[in-house]
Amino acid sequence: MKRLSGTIIGVLVALSASAAFTTTASAQKLTLYCSAQEDWCQLMARGFEEATGIDVDMTRKSSGETFAQIKAESANPKGDVWWGGTGDPHLQAAEENLTQPYISPMRSELQDWAINQATSANDKTIGIYSGALGYGFNTELLAANDLPVPTGWKDLTKPVYKGFVQMANPNSSGTAYTTLATMVQLFGEEEGFEFMKALHKNISNYTKSGSAPIKAAARGENVIGIVFMHDAVKQAVTGFPIQVVAPVEGTGFEIGSMSIIDGARNLESAKAFYDWALTAEVQSRALEVNAFQVPSNVNAETSPSAPDLASITLIDYDFKLYGSSAERRRLLEKWDNEVSILPQ
Numbered sequence: 001m002k003r004l005s006g007t008i009i010g011v012l013v014a015l016s017a018s019a020a021f022t023t024t025a026s027a028q029k030l031t032l033y034c035s036a037q038e039d040w041c042q043l044m045a046r047g048f049e050e051a052t053g054i055d056v057d058m059t060r061k062s063s064g065e066t067f068a069q070i071k072a073e074s075a076n077p078k079g080d081v082w083w084g085g086t087g088d089p090h091l092q093a094a095e096e097n098l099t100q101p102y103i104s105p106m107r108s109e110l111q112d113w114a115i116n117q118a119t120s121a122n123d124k125t126i127g128i129y130s131g132a133l134g135y136g137f138n139t140e141l142l143a144a145n146d147l148p149v150p151t152g153w154k155d156l157t158k159p160v161y162k163g164f165v166q167m168a169n170p171n172s173s174g175t176a177y178t179t180l181a182t183m184v185q186l187f188g189e190e191e192g193f194e195f196m197k198a199l200h201k202n203i204s205n206y207t208k209s210g211s212a213p214i215k216a217a218a219r220g221e222n223v224i225g226i227v228f229m230h231d232a233v234k235q236a237v238t239g240f241p242i243q244v245v246a247p248v249e250g251t252g253f254e255i256g257s258m259s260i261i262d263g264a265r266n267l268e269s270a271k272a273f274y275d276w277a278l279t280a281e282v283q284s285r286a287l288e289v290n291a292f293q294v295p296s297n298v299n300a301e302t303s304p305s306a307p308d309l310a311s312i313t314l315i316d317y318d319f320k321l322y323g324s325s326a327e328r329r330r331l332l333e334k335w336d337n338e339v340s341i342l343p344q
Helices: 007-022 038-052 063-072 087-095 105-109 112-120 139-144 174-187 189-200 212-218 229-238 267-277 280-289 325-338
Strands: 029-034 055-060 081-083 126-138 165-168 203-207 224-228 242-245 253-261
Touching (some): 029 038, 029 063, 038 267, 063 087, 087 174, 087 325, 112 126, 112 253, 126 174, 126 280, 165 174, 165 212, 174 189, 174 224, 174 253, 189 325, 203 212, 212 224, 212 229, 212 242, 224 229, 229 242, 253 267, 267 280
Parallel strands (some): 029 055, 165 203, 165 224
Antiparallel strands (some): 081 253, 126 242, 126 253
16 A cells, blocks of 8 residues: 555654653653564554654563553553554453543544454453464475475464474464464354364474464474464565465464553653554554564554455454453363364
8 A cells, every 4th residue: 555645644643742851761660561573562662652752661562461461460560562562462452441542633534444453342442453373384394204284274273293293372372362263253262172183283382473384383383383374474575485375265364452550650752652563654654674564553564474354354343342352261271271282
């Protein structure tokens, strides 16, 4: 997509945020919890410092880990903004009043799905990017092991792939929880859990981070990594022999989100970051770190290498249900009790 003239508005918002804090920069700070890829997190932290003069203390953890940290700190919040990571735990945090409502003046520039995310959470979170779930495989290792090319989810449960598949643990990773919730919605709960049990037999190990499986495949440490497709594209564009797959049965997707933590110590800085992060100019900078998600600002640039969501069969993912505390807890407990304990 081409950058539209609305980007000018985003620039003005960023500049106004900068001007508002110039005179008191030395007294301003922001504690940022980030659940996107490390280089993107660094870009956001350092970019905001440069734009506003506000000192940023950034911590990068997976979305499941960040949610757990925010919950553990709820009696004495230490973070101000949670940026990135799958939307489900952001919705759960909103439901448990771990985050607070904020209506940004940038909302008029956002995609409908980003606003829908905010509406479902009573404005306690908002969509910042979207991406489809899928997997990638190392073409050289696939050939070296004389493995067939997998085209769908059910292919990954075939005995021929035993020990060649990696995914993250859904307790720590938003990507993996989205995988679990996708299978329940795609196949029905009974068949979805049978799929997870069959897949479990082929998993070499469960990682903590959602993007780790495809990074391992790129390094030649495993063959297939279940991830969001944009993470696989990043490895392919970097030059690794990774082929990206949109499963033929259809797939789920994420709405990466941003939330202001309830009780934030630096609330004005948090709001300034929130507005800044929603501008087209800032969202377009994702291309600098090969982040191939679809941005929520309609005027932001999207790489031609990014997965075309319009060409992928996406399920009608129920973010409100699967982002709720009760359903998330139930599915994770069921996975722990019925899947993870099985022999491999």
